[in-house]
Amino acid sequence: MQSLIPMSKNKNNNRKRAKLLNTLFTVVPLLLIIAFLSRCIPDGTVRLNIGKSGIGEKAIALTFDDGPSDYTEELLDGLLEYEVTVTFFVIGNKAEKRPEIVKRAYDEGHLIGNHTYNHLDFFESDIDEIKESIEKGETAIEEITGKKPLFLRAPYGHVGIFQLKKLDSFFIHWSASTYDWYKEDADFVYNRIMDEAKDGAIILLHDTKKTTVEAVLRAIPELLDQGYEFVRVDDLLSRNGDRIRMGTPYRSCKYNRGAISF
Numbered sequence: 001m002q003s004l005i006p007m008s009k010n011k012n013n014n015r016k017r018a019k020l021l022n023t024l025f026t027v028v029p030l031l032l033i034i035a036f037l038s039r040c041i042p043d044g045t046v047r048l049n050i051g052k053s054g055i056g057e058k059a060i061a062l063t064f065d066d067g068p069s070d071y072t073e074e075l076l077d078g079l080l081e082y083e084v085t086v087t088f089f090v091i092g093n094k095a096e097k098r099p100e101i102v103k104r105a106y107d108e109g110h111l112i113g114n115h116t117y118n119h120l121d122f123f124e125s126d127i128d129e130i131k132e133s134i135e136k137g138e139t140a141i142e143e144i145t146g147k148k149p150l151f152l153r154a155p156y157g158h159v160g161i162f163q164l165k166k167l168d169s170f171f172i173h174w175s176a177s178t179y180d181w182y183k184e185d186a187d188f189v190y191n192r193i194m195d196e197a198k199d200g201a202i203i204l205l206h207d208t209k210k211t212t213v214e215a216v217l218r219a220i221p222e223l224l225d226q227g228y229e230f231v232r233v234d235d236l237l238s239r240n241g242d243r244i245r246m247g248t249p250y251r252s253c254k255y256n257r258g259a260i261s262f
Contacts, residue, residue, distance in 0.1 A: 054239075057255040058199050058228045061236040062086040062216065063174065064207040065115055065153060068094055068101040072207045076105060078217040084230040085109045088207065089153040089172070092117035092137035099144045106145040111232035113151040113172065114138055123158040127166055134169065151233060154249075164247040171249040172233050173261075174204040180212040189215035197223050200254035202233060 064075070067090055079086060088105055090112060095102045106112050117136035120129065134152065142148045152169035159171065176196035180189045189205075189212050196203055197219075205212050220230065237244050237259045244250070244259060253259040 055231050055235055056229055058226075059231050059236055059239065059255070060197055060199070060223070060228055061202045061231055061233045062205060063089060063113075063153070063172065063202060063233060064205050064212075065089045066091060066094075066119070067207040068098040068105075069208040071210050071213045072098075072101050072105070074210075075207050075213045075216065076101075076108065076110075078213070078220070079110070080108060082217075082220050082224065084220055084224075085111070085232050086230060087111040087113055087151070087172075087233045089113040089115035089151075090137075090141065091115050091119050092133075092140035095137075095140045095144060102141065102144045106147075111151065111234055112141055112145055112147075112149055113153060113233075114141060114149040114169070115153050116155055119155045121156060121158055122154050122160065122163055123156075127163065130163065130167065134167065157249075159249065164249070168246055170244055170246055172202065173249040173251040174202045175252040175260075176201055177204040178212070178215075180206050180209050180215070184209055184211045186211040186214040186218070190218050193219040194222070197226075197228060199228075200236070200252045200257070200260075202236065202250070202252055 062084075064072075064086060067088060072088075085108075088102075088110055090102055092114070102112060114134060114137040116130075116133040117140065118133055120133040122130050125133075138148055150170050151172050152167075153172050157173055159167075164171065175198075176192075178189045178192040178196070180192075183189070189209075193203065193205075193215060205216060207213065223230075231239075233250075237250055237253045239253060240256060240258055242253070242259045248261045250259050250261050
């Protein structure tokens with residue numbers, strides 16, 4: 001009988017371990033699903049209801065990060081010539097140094113979004129630091145344009161699932177990157193734009209690169225000839241009458257398909 005006691009204890013310990021593992025394998029995925037759904041399901045907070053924009057079936061939103069820079073005015077000249085509107089996600093401390101460029105972009109009909117005050121990496125910062133950088137960026141833009149920016153792009157696209165719920169912003173991600181920050185080559189960036197030109201696309205660019213400006217101003221007339229129109233991200237996302245939610249990173253919006261996140 002004595003020899004059976006250790007075996008019985010081992011069996012009990014094994015059962016406890018198995019039960020614990022089963023609990024972990026059940027509870028952890030459930031918590032992840034709940035966290036996921038909590039970000040996706042409307043929670044009754046503020047919504048942006050822009051209304052149907054009436055744009056056509058072939059629309060693209062070009063978005064430019066990290067400016068304003070030495071090359072932004074050259075880009076604005078070209079956009080004005082082609083009567084094209086885009087979205088600029090400006091850095092607050094740069095906007096303060098070049099307010100006339102930001103004001104010009106705003107006055108010419110472009111959407112001015114927030115890219116934080118100092119290009120803060122959310123993955124390396126606590127929530128208070130992030131909120132401070134966002135708010136300072138908003139203030140810098142509002143003082144120049146007279147309007148608080150509604151849209152935010154997280155630097156590097158870095159934003160966590162739990163951060164999204166704590167930040168009262170309409171997040172804009174992208175469907176395609178030109179990698180112009182990696183390869184400063186006008187032909188390379190031009191080819192990336194042409195390859196990624198699809199209805200509903202939100203394309204990531206940087207007006208801090210001269211080669212990017214050259215590539216964009218080369219691509220725009222060719223895509224216009226193909227029947228594409230260039231629109232701001234707010235118009236793109238509202239083209240089907242969608243109600244845009246805070247805390248959701250939008251990346252595209254096809255005609256009659258709805259705004260897509262993640």
